[in-house]
Amino acid sequence: MSFINNWLRSDIQAISAYHVPASDDMVKLDAMESPFPLPDALIGQYLAYLAEANLNRYPNPGADELQQTLRELMNIPAEFGVLLGNGSDELIQLLALACETGDTILSIEPSFVMYGMIAKFTRLNYQGVNLNDDFEIDLSATLSAIETHNPKLIFIAYPNNPTGNAFDRSAIEVIITSTNAMVVLDEAYYAYAEDSFLGDIAQYPNLVLLRTVSKIGFAGLRLGLLIGSKGTVAELDKLRLPYNINTLTQVSANFLLQEKDEIDKNAKAILVERANLSSALKAIDGLIIYPSQANFILFKAPSANALFDYLKDNKVLIKNLSSAPNLDNCLRVTVGSAEENTLFIKLVKAYYD
Secondary structure (H helix, E strand, O other), X not given: OOHHHHHOOHHHHOOOOOOOOOOOOOEXXXXXXXXXXXXXXXXXXXXXXXXXXXXXXXXXXXXXXXXHHHHHHHOOOOXXXXXXXXXXXXXXXXXXXXXXXXXXXXXXXXXXXXXXXXXXXXXXXXXXXXXOOOOOOXXXXXXXXXXXXXXXEEEEEOOOOOOOOOOOHHHHHHHHHOOOOEEEEEOOOHHHOOOOOHHXXXXXXXXXXXXXXXXXXXXXXXXXXXXXXXXXXXXXXXXXXXXXXXXXXXXXXXXXXXOHHHHHHHHHHHHHHHHHHHHHHHOOOOXXXXXXXXXXXEEEOOOXXXXXXXXXXXXXXXXXXXXXXXXXXXXXXXXXXXXXXXXXXXXXXXXXX
16 A cells, blocks of 8 residues: 555545636537637736736735725725635635534525535534425425534525526525525626525624635636635734735736726626526527526436537537536536627537437
């Protein structure tokens, strides 16, 4: 047996690493990224702005300027605190580290896989509660699980990944008020949703939100944020590693995220393309299309594995979820540009003809 097998925790050896498929030379519609690159008109200004970065010095420890930029972009009230992370994943891990060993994280399923993975990394228990057949929260089952398992953290993606729907608001409100757990609403897709709990943070002391800039055009920055009461954020900040937001991310985000009109324009374009893509998929016999308030669409397809392989062979990469629990024959496609979506639909039609 090798050194690492003797040394490494057995529960870590038993899990698989998060898999990111190769995507060179592919039309990439698998990862909920924005299809819009930086406008040519901004590239020169952006590079000049980067040139002013002092890379020989540590980053601003609190990323103060960036915090203000994000507050203005997302209309975050001044009375709330903001904690920045190297992507939302770091903030999920930070919340888990705040728990006692053996505490329980609860979430609905199917949902974002990192909730369960990070629970394992941090020696916490994980409890999933299945959504109903319409991918809505089973409130009775969820409340029962809360009573039985007494979770320390409850994660709910709103809208949900990979199903795309935003759950019934009243059900979430009942969950928040039913528990002493911290309820974390993951609003990664806030820019494409009809509702947000941002204004509810003051009402519920056990509520925090997660957001990210990854879905609005800046996945490469790896920048997430947690929004909560100032007291909650001050305590959680003790767990943040020093200088966790590097200088290039801070400088880039300070420049790029001030282009609010451009960001809003791109979000509106994705909403239009989402509607077009959904309509085109619904017109193909045999497909079941699920409603989405995110920048992707989940659909059920006959012979989903074969369709996925056909698309991949034709240089279009989507997400194959067909082997995941409760997602038999389901695939997820990111809303791309009009050209990318047209190619995707053309190939799906060709496969079933």
